[in-house]
Amino acid sequence: MSGVIGKPMPRHDAWAKARGDVVYADDFSLPGMLYGKVLRSRYPAARILSIDTKKAEALPGVHAVLTAKDVPNNETVTKFGQSRDVGSGFEGMYRVLADKKVRFMGEAVALVAAETERIAQEALELIEVDYEPLPGVFDPEEAARPGAYPVGESESNVIARYRIRRGDADEALRHADVVIEGTYRVPFVDHAYLEPESGVAWLDENGVINIRVSTQVIEHFRGVAAVLGVPHNKVRIIGTFAGGGFGGKEDITVETYLALLVRKTGRPCKMTWTREESILSHSKRHPYVMRYTTGAMADGKIVALKADLISDAGAYVYLSPWVLMYSAVNATGPYEVDNVDITAMTVLTNNTFTSANRGFGAIQPNFAYESQMDELARRLGIDPLEIRRINCIKKGSTMSTGWKIDRYVALPEVAERAREALGEPTSMPAPWKVGIGVAVGMMSYGRLMFLHDTSRSHVRVEMDGSVTVRCGVPDIGGGQSSSLCQIVAEELGVDMSNVNIYVSDTALTPLAGTTTATRQLYMSGNATLKAARELRGRLLSKAAEMLGVSSDRLDLKEGSVIVEGETRRLPLVKVIAACANEGQELFSEAQFNAPFCEVPDLSDIKGQIFPDFTFGAHAVEVAVDTETGMTRVLRIVSCYDVGRAINPLSAEGQLEGGAIYCMGYALMEEVVMDRGITRTPSLSEYLIPTSADAPDVTCIMLEYGDGLGPYGAKGLGEPSCNSIAPAITNAIYDAVGVRIKSLPATPEKVLRAMKGDL
Amino acid sequence: MTEGYAIELTVNGRQVSAEVRADETLLEFLRTQLRIIDAKSGCGKGDCGTCTVLLDGLPVKSCIVLAASADGKDVKTLSGMQNEPLVKALQESFVTHGAVQCGFCTPGMILTAASYLNEHKNPSRDDIRRALSGNLCRCTGYKKIVDATQAVARRNE
Amino acid sequence: MTETSITLTLNGKKKTLRVRPNELLLNVLRDRLFLTGAKYGCGIGECGACTVLIDGRPALACLTLAVAIDGKEVVTVEGLARGDELDPLQEAFLDHGAVQCGFCTPGMIMTARSLLDENPSPSEEEVREYIRGNICRCTGYTSIVSAILSCAQEKEGA
């Protein structure tokens, strides 16, 4: 063991990034490369009567103009890396290019490949599309009513409905001392990663379409192959270091378009979306309307919780049913409630489609239930921390689905520690009023168990004692690949700088699954740990033979085998040489399987749905300008049970980044859709926090070591952005006495809540 | 190329002569004509700062600078400044403080920080936050970026 | 150096290019038009890997000045197949195992194409004579000759 686990380590990729040497998707070029562009629908709802591409095709320098009729299988099934057909309505239709009806503004209608980007752009303007505008439907509740405008052709607008019941909520509410009701709304938001969607594809001499792309899911090679109608092994995806993902690069972006253009032209092709295109047409976070009723006794014990959740799926199914499943299971939050009734529904509209975004359906209900908890505490005159002490789940508690949580739950400790660290309120002169807010959150790491998730990794020692790792993990900036290096360095007793990793290539690295669902440290970390330990075992048993001692007395450290209680050292290279000489395998490839379950009865969801949860809390201090409604976040404390911080720098990076990511959600971010038209088309209308808006985030990491990841680690990527939004709105309440139930809490919204009409 | 406009400039210490379109941005020119890729394109309209370069020593957003207006000027990108002690110190500090995540904002962020620290010897955290406020980062929440920058500033005192 | 404008028909399409007086056809094809079928093997006309057809006749692109092809018709190996349908010679090379490392193949096929266009049913000796400027280091030529002859015979029988 080299003792690198738990040490703050610079990531292996950090230097190249700090020097500007990393070749991101758009930084890559090939000789003879063409540029692809997408023609996008000008209407959110319309019928395509005809498309005339002749003028565009005639433009010198244009090599291909493609429409739906040129796509071998224009309609397939949306997958996001799963190797299992889950069925049960989870997998929706994936359409490459608009056909029949246009469903959202910005939907891809045609593709162009040309010798320069400008020619491609000009060609787009020469494509004549005759649309018949249709009325469309833009509100999910309206879309769910009988007789509503049908977004698709024959399918219902309602994609999925779930229900979770436990006990008798209505009956319990009748006996509750206090009942809190509220309707909470959260908006469309954009991931706003700084690197827009991009890729370069080419055809190789084996007839394989290679796609080098910024993605979270290289397993989309199967989806691309399905669209082209070619075998899976004729499409290869190489994931680049992504300039951020946050769920927005979980669905297919440029991949199928590039594949089609390369197949048509035989030439390499690049496609990079403009920021406007990105905001207009990649997935958004689901807006929700959440109607909550919480009943409690005078002593603060919650006796019933009812919630009705409606999400806007936008124009295509994508991941909406999965996201909704997270919302339903997380709807009660980390509270033990005997009587629960959760209904959840996701509905198609003619808005931009919605899909994964950091938090994946868990953070929307978190805003609702943590607002309710705060209100309950106020109503009962109980301290907000005390109400959580009374109601939080602990190991062995029964969750809403009837599953008894079987791992350590650091609640309400995380909230207490966060609140304690915040200390006394700052004093500020009028017109500012200061308030403090706390909220807790739970979110799973690892995929829904009925997806039967797996990951693989390959570890090989070289003759000189250096180590090569191959693992198909896409690295989107969270330190995904660096933590694998650290695990290998630990197990094989070598320096981090002696471990080299190849990631994210469907042809050459073992498939490791998606960089989504906060699963890579858990899944690929465990696969890598398994491979490294197998190899370690082999090396140690050879060393034991060479040293004439039992292998359980041996350890690997600093490139040597060391014997417990002795000063003898056997250089690792000698062991490797001996193994090689005998024809022993100097590599190991391992697979890690998450626990599996079957798809539950969706009308009565029961059982364990996720492998485990990460629990955390935020305590924040805000100042509200009582004359303008402007909220400033003065301080944030983030406290999480991280299980084990493999690399504390990376873990803190997730907590700090997650807090600011959703501080934006709380205060300023909203993709404004006006009857399907995006009114915030660029980063000067869609505002995310700048360095001048972000306070320092204080991180407290508890390490109870009871996570399912390597060395007891839990996942942090998504859970880190949970609970900050309700902590902020609870703090606003504390400051000025108004409860903001609709995000973002813009100055105008806060002021109107305070003053009514202006 | 009848619409080309001839420019001569210095890029990362080298003399360059080129023809640019009237509306070609400095960023496009650097990336496509000179294949200098450390300046990134994140928004195309001056909203994010990933395209930051130094123009006659001043940090600017190269996606909203005309390539033609760089005629006669000195352009530096991060890759042309790897030997500047301040840049090196910042790079090392960003690496050791964990201020680099996806890395897409990093070249621009480091250039802005370097140019600010050149002029300001003892900035507060708030000063640094304001100085970097034209460069967006979506991963880190900025704290470690401020930490890393401040650590270098302290060393330079 | 001043550039001259040339116009040619390349693989069936008209193209206008500005070229320097000393620029070689091979470089123009490979570096500027990204047609990398014609290979650089020796640069002095000894190996034939760069063979293309100029006005139907095999020519060594490494010894041909680009300015000299103004007004002419050039076909490279990329221009042989029609869409997904290979030229019969290309099919025959595959069928007869006439492709090993593949570096001589484009030039070899272009030379053979010209031979068959000139003389649809050559004898084995005529084939060997015609392709002697195209060096192959892998196959020992036997399979290449039979591939070409198979096309000839098929043509005769048709």
Added chain:
Amino acid sequence: MYKMRYAAPRTLTEALRLLGEEREGVYVVAGSTNVLPDLRAKKIRPSLLLSIEKLGELKGIHADGDVVTVGALTTINELLASRDIELNAGILHQAAQRFADPLVRNRATIGGNLANASPAADSAVPLLALDAVLDICSARGEREVPLSSFFTGPGKTVLERDELIRAVRFPSDSENQKAFIKFGLREAMAISLVSVGVELRIQKDEVAYARVAFGAVAPTPMRGFRTEEFLVGKKLTAEVLDEARQVASREVRPISDVRATESYRRHISGVLLGRAIKMALGGGMS
């Protein structure tokens, strides 16, 4: 195919000649921070981009007795770095600090910000409060236009097609008390939701002179004439200030858009006016 030309004359005479000759479609460029986004959004389709960046005549800040002259090509960061501006036009200095972001401030020029005529132009508000005058030139000659009559609509000004802003002038009166406040939805890179600039002189406890300007609450940056009129001759009691806020809220003519509603902008205009007056007087309020 649509083509665009570029010219970067080295002398003002040459620039004005080109500007005069070009019939239409000429677009003057300085820092290009507005032109490039506009081109990208296809808001403009010029045939000639005329860069004035090389015109030395349009550069420099001169404080000459009682007048400060700022060349049109002065960048926002040059304003920030100027002692003359800080001393004689602190209000402009304050506005420059909140202008866009530090990188854009290295390119954006004061002339460009005014000529672009955004209703939210951050340099226009303090300059209106300072009673600034523009020196405008063309091949036909020169003229001066008070900034208060320069703007005619969003993106529109009284500039003729062949004219350039040469400089901005304003009196350097350090006696008057001034303040600028910008209210945006973010701390940097924010378009003003409302901005206010005031310049006041108090004599014998009464307002003897008042200039009030607002940004982002009308089709153009605007002078608050009615608010000024209300203030002059008054003693600034809490009641008067309250009334002044309401006068301002009524006087502005904002719209509702994706960032805020009309009524909110009216409210904020009043709030900011009150704050700006207090800030200008530095707590010397009755």
